[in-house]
Amino acid sequence: MDIKVLGPGCPKCHETEKLVREAVAEASVQAQVTKVSDFQEMARLGVFATPAVMVDGKVRVSGKVPSKKEILAWLGR
Amino acid sequence: MKELKPLDMMAGCDCKPKTVREAREQLRAQRAEVRRAESEAREKRVAEALAPPSTLPGKLGLASAALIIWWNLYGMLPDIARFLTQGVFGLDLSSHLGASVEFFLYDTPKVLMLLTLIVFFVGVLRSFFTPERTRRLLAGKSEAAGNVLAALLGIVTPFCSCSAVPLFIGFLSAGVPLGVTFSFLISAPMVNEVAVVLLYGLLGWKVAAIYMGTGLAVAMVSGFVIGRLRLERHVEDWVQAVRSENLAGGGDEAEPLGWAERIDAGALAVRDIVGKVWLWVVAGIAVGAGIHGYVPEGMLASIMGREAWWSVPAAVAIGIPMYSNAAGIVPVAQALLGKGAALGTVLAFMMAVIALSLPEMVILRKVLKPRLLAAFVGVVGLGILLVGFLFNAIL
Numbered sequence: 001m002d003i004k005v006l007g008p009g010c011p012k013c014h015e016t017e018k019l020v021r022e023a024v025a026e027a028s029v030q031a032q033v034t035k036v037s038d039f040q041e042m043a044r045l046g047v048f049a050t051p052a053v054m055v056d057g058k059v060r061v062s063g064k065v066p067s068k069k070e071i072l073a074w075l076g077r
Numbered sequence: 078m079k080e081l082k083p084l085d086m087m088a089g090c091d092c093k094p095k096t097v098r099e100a101r102e103q104l105r106a107q108r109a110e111v112r113r114a115e116s117e118a119r120e121k122r123v124a125e126a127l128a129p130p131s132t133l134p135g136k137l138g139l140a141s142a143a144l145i146i147w148w149n150l151y152g153m154l155p156d157i158a159r160f161l162t163q164g165v166f167g168l169d170l171s172s173h174l175g176a177s178v179e180f181f182l183y184d185t186p187k188v189l190m191l192l193t194l195i196v197f198f199v200g201v202l203r204s205f206f207t208p209e210r211t212r213r214l215l216a217g218k219s220e221a222a223g224n225v226l227a228a229l230l231g232i233v234t235p236f237c238s239c240s241a242v243p244l245f246i247g248f249l250s251a252g253v254p255l256g257v258t259f260s261f262l263i264s265a266p267m268v269n270e271v272a273v274v275l276l277y278g279l280l281g282w283k284v285a286a287i288y289m290g291t292g293l294a295v296a297m298v299s300g301f302v303i304g305r306l307r308l309e310r311h312v313e314d315w316v317q318a319v320r321s322e323n324l325a326g327g328g329d330e331a332e333p334l335g336w337a338e339r340i341d342a343g344a345l346a347v348r349d350i351v352g353k354v355w356l357w358v359v360a361g362i363a364v365g366a367g368i369h370g371y372v373p374e375g376m377l378a379s380i381m382g383r384e385a386w387w388s389v390p391a392a393v394a395i396g397i398p399m400y401s402n403a404a405g406i407v408p409v410a411q412a413l414l415g416k417g418a419a420l421g422t423v424l425a426f427m428m429a430v431i432a433l434s435l436p437e438m439v440i441l442r443k444v445l446k447p448r449l450l451a452a453f454v455g456v457v458g459l460g461i462l463l464v465g466f467l468f469n470a471i472l
Binding site: 008040043044047048049050 | 247
């Protein structure tokens with residue numbers, strides 16, 4: 001599973017990344033979590049509000065911090 | 078059939094007690110185990126009973142009950158403050174200390190309660206306005222109407238200052254005109270519910286209304302002027318490339334929310350925002366209370382009063398590079414006003430601090446060429462300057 005956390009580095013983005021990593025550990029799924037903080041890359045991925053989370057190329061949330069329950073649902077748990 | 082002897086009955090059972098003491102200990106351990114299980118079950122039941130309800134009627138009931146308690150408590154605040162100051166602390170209400178303590182005990186819960194209520198409703202309201210929806214509403218709008226709509230949408234669209242650049246690109250790529258995009262970017266951080274509630278609670282509804290009205294006006298007019306300046310080619314080239322290749326507009330639409338989720342969004346906003354700013358509010362009111370009781374009025378009148386015309390540009394020049402949110406700056410504004418600074422000067426200072434900042438400029442530089450960035454700072458700064466002069470002249 002390929003997970004991207006998009007955000008330039010604000011507190012909300014850090015919180016999102018932390019939650020995603022926790023959820024991945026909890027769900028014990030094989031997932032590659034990467035942080036995207038380059039604006040050009042974000043625009044290329046089609047994300048215009050941060051923080052945002054992409055799972056396997058699909059934008060799951062943008063513009064707010066997701067709850068851990070939501071993240072676990074995306075991971076299929 | 079073999080007759081069972083007492084000894085056989087115990088045979089094969091490894092829990093056979095060897096002594097009386099061991100038997101007692103075993104029994105005690107078993108009882109402790111039962112007690113622990115019982116208390117765990119009880120704790121679980123209590124936790125379930127206290128947990129927020131997960132159904133919509135439950136949430137609505139809880140929200141209404143909270144509202145009724147809020148309403149009654151709010152009406153009792155002046156009496157509670159007076160009772161605590163006079164009855165519990167034994168202070169004279171007409172003394173300096175008594176006046177300060179009563180002011181603090183009344184204003185702190187008042188402002189925090191107002192903040193909680195408004196943040197909750199704005200949180201619910203915001204769940205209707207995602208950045209994607211705002212972008213769709215603004216795409217294809219003509220300039221003047223677009224500027225007005227963008228500034229108004231800036232109030233209700235969820236916005237984090239670090240989102241400014243992705244939003245900027247997103248708006249432009251959806252065909253929102255440059256000036257309209259700027260109207261949104263100016264209004265979103267400046268005109269928000271925290272600023273308005275704090276101003277209302279600490280300085281009265283007139284100042285709150287003036288701040289909101291002039292803030293919106295600055296956002297609308299500055300955006301319009303930036304649009305007229307025709308600076309589109311001063312957006313960084315790579316942003317323009319995104320614009321042409323991504324015109325269809327990316328970003329998947331989130332699933333529509335139900336009312337239960339919207340109430341959750343309100344509660345989440347309260348936890349997030351009030352949890353972050355309450356300390357600022359308490360500290361600010363404590364300072365305000367000190368001024369209320371002790372500092373003679375008119376102390377700052379000579380340097381920040383109406384007669385000192387140069388205080389407005391000075392306030393804007395000092396305020397632009399500074400970075401603070403509304404929660405941090407409103408108590409300062411209150412302190413300045415309390416010492417005799419003019420309202421226009423204080424408004425200009427507040428707006429300059431909240432709307433423009435050095436960190437924001439560094440981030441925006443990634444998408445704006447220097448000339449457009451300078452135009453943005455210049456036009457907004459000028460607008461704020463005019464607001465300052467206007468209110469010093471008419472009030």
